[in-house]
Amino acid sequence: MTTASLPDERTRWRCAHCGNLTRFDVTRTTRVREFWHLSMGGAPSIDEREVLEEVVEQVSCRWCGAVDRVELVARPEFGGPDGEGPGDGGP
Numbered sequence: 363m364t365t366a367s368l369p370d371e372r373t374r375w376r377c378a379h380c381g382n383l384t385r386f387d388v389t390r391t392t393r394v395r396e397f398w399h400l401s402m403g404g405a406p407s408i409d410e411r412e413v414l415e416e417v418v419e420q421v422s423c424r425w426c427g428a429v430d431r432v433e434l435v436a437r438p439e440f441g442g443p444d445g446e447g448p449g450d451g452g453p
């Protein structure tokens with residue numbers, strides 16, 4: 363699958379079908395190590411969380427449901443789209 367990449371500080375996702383830039387369903391598997399801090403009463407809170415491994419399995423468009431059309435594009439400050447114009451699937 364070509365969509366299984368996370369955006370970095372210069373990129374973002376865009377649905378090539380409908381033009382959505384802001385809403386996606388992301389299915390991912392994450393392996394973490396956490397610092398669990400328990401109160402004397404036994405109630406836990408997680409004070410630190412380190413991601414050891416992360417695999418993005420699927421990114422789908424929340425608007426049109428396309429699962430294979432989400433692409434990485436540049437963020438606006440790096441020349442990417444700054445509006446949600448229609449994609450090749452029309453408005």
Ligand SMILES: [Zn+2]
Nearest residue numbers: 377380423426
């Ligand atoms: Zn879409």
